[in-house]
Amino acid sequence: MTAPSGSPYATRPWLGRLSPAQAAPVSPPASVPDAFRAAAARAPGRTALAYFDGRITYAEADALSDSLAGYLAGRGVGRGDRVAVMLQNTPHFVLAVLGAWKAGAVVVPVNPMYKAGEAGHVLRDSGAVALVCEGGPWGEYLWEAAAGSAVHTVLTARPTDLQTRNDPRVFPAHAPAEPAPGAPGQVPAEPAFGAPGQVPAQPASRTPGQVPAEPVSPDPDGDLAPAGSRCAEPSPTRPSTVPASIAGGAPQDPGLHPGPRAQGLRPRPPVPPAAGPDADRAPAPRAPVGPAVDRAPASDAPVGPGAGRAPASLGAGPGVGAVDLVRVARQGHPAPGDPRLAAADIALISYTSGTSGTPKGAMNPHGAITYNATRQVTGHPVPEGAGYFALAPLFHITGLVCELAACFVNAGTLVLTHRFHPGAVLDAFLEHRPAYAIGPATAFTALAAHPDATRDHFASFRVLSSGGAPLPPALVERLRADFGFYLRNGYGLTECTAPCASVPAHLEAPVDPATGTLSVGVPGAQTLVRILDEHGAELPLGEAGEIAVRGPQVVPGYWGLPDATAAAFPDGELRTGDVGFMDADGWLYVVDRKKDMINTSGFKVWPREVEDVLYTHPAVREAAVVGVPDPYRGETVKAYVSLCPGASAGPAELAAYCADRLAAYKYPRQVEILPVLPQTTSGKILRRELRDRG
Known part of the structure; x- marks a missing residue:
């Protein structure tokens, strides 16, 4: 149902607060992989993923995720199957979700902080047939957590791959004896895939189509992963989609601007001209330096922890072991046919954070994600190709929609730092000079409390937003006074695919004089927000009640829970369980959770x-x-x-x-x-x- 006749919400009083761009209709891509492919077509040489000193272009990410999709398809993963991805903010996460979507699968993001019982619930409840996780947790407990689930395919990731810096604040087990690669004045000895300053090696002679043996580096986590090469030789059954620039990097991307305090960070050199029959091939892996290094197996036999010791009851296929994600991505598996995902197809089963009980899986359609991502782009003054800093976790709906998907819609660069460390994040702000970030108030509090934080760290941002937790007005003013930026509020839930209200870029949120509550913003042009009493009847403007949301971003329901769906989404309208009110100008205020x-x-x-x-x-x-x-x-x-x-x-x-x-x-x-x-x-x-x- 829509708002009843005479309803104060039916007139959408917030429309007067929107900019012309926010009020205009949008035509989002049908699916997230469609948005990614469009970006790759517009800017194939632009950096898609920046991970410490590692860089992956759109063309490279397209080729790598194609190979992952082909591998998954070869393992029987197809349209509608669920692939669980349990990773921090690393390139592996992005490549994994793209590969799953290209195979037609539904992604199930899993919080990597989950313990065995929590992860096991998500795997079994979602019916996931494949799992992507770090090698250490797989060998330690996840293989047991997956017992009794449908998981038959496991890809493991090593977070220190795809970069060489090994920042000891983020990767304490990898603290170098000497200054980390990329420190001012230091030249990395062995740049990783896409690392700045990499010089292409001469192509090695090999049989056409042969996949070279790749050096691997032992990791304290127990995982094995290839190191030193950029992309694998293409498979003989699939033409190479790896661009020539993969051999030697690409020019400095105009969307990312080195900051004034980023001295010593080496810019990427110009792309050398392609020449010869091997110009479209990746360079041969560099010979390992130092003690003998084990070689990766030539086949897809399981490697790493869990190989050969997964319980017999795990899955319906052959014995489940862990295969390294990066190695698979570099093997050039033929991409499967286009699954032709539609806007109504489910992209994610996003499990609620569990702050109020057992997590439920919200089914987020592709169209809901691309709608909100497109609204993020059209409503914010962030130029195409700009940097999006992944401050919120990508496994959370806010990070996946407002960072990853919005970045693809805008053909931007997604800047990743694995996990949140205030000092490492501040350094990344200076190195990459991103234009957009969104995160909880607690993250901004931690950044502001860091002794090295200055105004210069935040100077490149066009938009800084807070979401996922209440934003105290005192924090907003403290950040403005100390660091010179205005932190924009927003409101959303997993069930409405992240934002359903935000502060327009040309305005500041008012503070309610009676309660001191900072407004979370106004709804969008195609979103209807109402305030209801305990019986579901509308309340007048200014009175507090339950917030209800209807719009293109609202999910159709919970995975496998028809009764919970009927209770939370009567006639398709989301009953949020949050208490709030709306003023006469359409500003929405969230008071609290009903249960609290x-x-x-x-x-x-x-x-x-x-x-x-x-x-x-x-x-x-x-x-x-x-x-x-x-x-x-x-x-x-x-x-x-x-x-x-x-x-x-x-x-x-x-x-x-x-x-x-x-x-x-x-x-x-x-x-x-x-x-x-x-x-x-x-x-x-x-x-x-x-x-x-x-």
């Missing part, structure tokens, strides 16, 4: 209101408020906080600070200070864990 409301002596207290007050205290870094049992009041308000580095404040001081600014029933009677508050990897503070602790 505290009832103290019959009064309602929304934790978000108390948290926003705590965030205005100069010593508070993080804050979370929960209700705990109280024999007199029923529940009482308890606050958990972590403090800024070097700051000091006691529980009594913080309680008194809130008592001066809140009604007597709202201020926290109990305050506990912790070193850090528990969070999901997407930056949401886990109130559930704190409530259990309290």
Whole structure:
């Protein structure tokens, strides 16, 4: 149903806040791989993926993901099958999801922080037939977690591949004895695939179509992976799609601009002219230096941890072992036929973060992803080819839509740093000079608290946005005062494929004077947001109730859960479970989750209101408020906080600070200070864990 006649929401009061570009209709690509192919056709030599000092162009990423798709198809993975991808922000993640989609499969992103029970639930519930993960976790526990699932194919990734820097802050097990490759003034001895400054070797003589034996490097994780080469020789059954530039890099991409403080970072040299019959081939692998290095097997026999020791019950095919993803990608497997994915086809089964119980798999269609990704591009002043920094995890819907998919729609460069480390992220800002990033408030808090952070680190950004967790107004103003940028708020859920409301690029979000809540923005032109009471009836503008969303980004339901789908999506409208209100100008405000409301002596207290007050205290870094049992009041308000580095404040001081600014029933009677508050990897503070602790 749409909004009833006479409804204040039917007139979409937010349309007046949108820019002409935001209000205009869009024609998104039918699928994410269609968006990627269009970018590869427009800019084949542009850097698609930047990973520390490694670079992969669009043409290279297209060829590598084609090979992965061909390998998966050869293993029986086809249209509608599920492929679980359990990786951090690395090129392997991007290549894996592209390969799965090109094979016609549905991607199941899995949080790499999941333990055996959590991962096992997702694998079994989704019916995944293939798994892509790091080699260490596969050998340690994932092979057991997959027992009883349908998984019959496993590809493992080594996060130190596809770059040579091995930043010890991100990869502590690989801390070099000497300055890391890429440090100012140092020339890497062995650049990895796409590393800056790589000089092509003379092609080795070989039988046409032969796949050369590739040197591999042992990894402390126990995985084996090829090192030193850029791309494999093409398969004899498939013409080479690897561009000549793969042999020697490409010119510095105009979409990424070296920053003024990035001295010592070597630019990529010009592409040497292609010549001779082997001009379209990858260079021969360099000979290993130092002690003897094992060779990769010439066949697709399983290698690495888990090979030969997976339980017999695993899957329906042959015994499952782990095959290295990079080696498979370089082998040039023939790409399968185009699955002709349509907008309605499911691209992802995205499991909710589990902050409120057992994760459910939301079915995100390709069209919902490309719609929101296209809206991100048309609504933001980010030029084509610019850098998109992957601050949010790609396995989270925000990262996959607003970073990966939007980057493809804009033919941009996706900058990856494996996992979040504030110092490494700040260095990457200077090196790559990205124009766009989105992440939770906790990430921006950590970046701002880093002792080396300066305004210059953020100077290249055209848009910085926060999503996935509430954004305190005090943090927005602190970041503006200290670092000179305005952090834009946004609101979305897995079930609406990331954003359904955001702050237009030409405006700033208002703060509600009555509650002190920062608006999350306004809905889009084709999105309808309503506020409902507990019976599903509309509430007037300005009154708080449950937020309901309808639009092209809303998913059709949950995987295998018809009853949960019917409850959450009556007539296709998403009932979010979030409490909020809309003002007369169409600005949306999120108050809190319905389940988090505290009832103290019959009064309602929304934790978000108390948290926003705590965030205005100069010593508070993080804050979370929960209700705990109280024999007199029923529940009482308890606050958990972590403090800024070097700051000091006691529980009594913080309680008194809130008592001066809140009604007597709202201020926290109990305050506990912790070193850090528990969070999901997407930056949401886990109130559930704190409530259990309290």
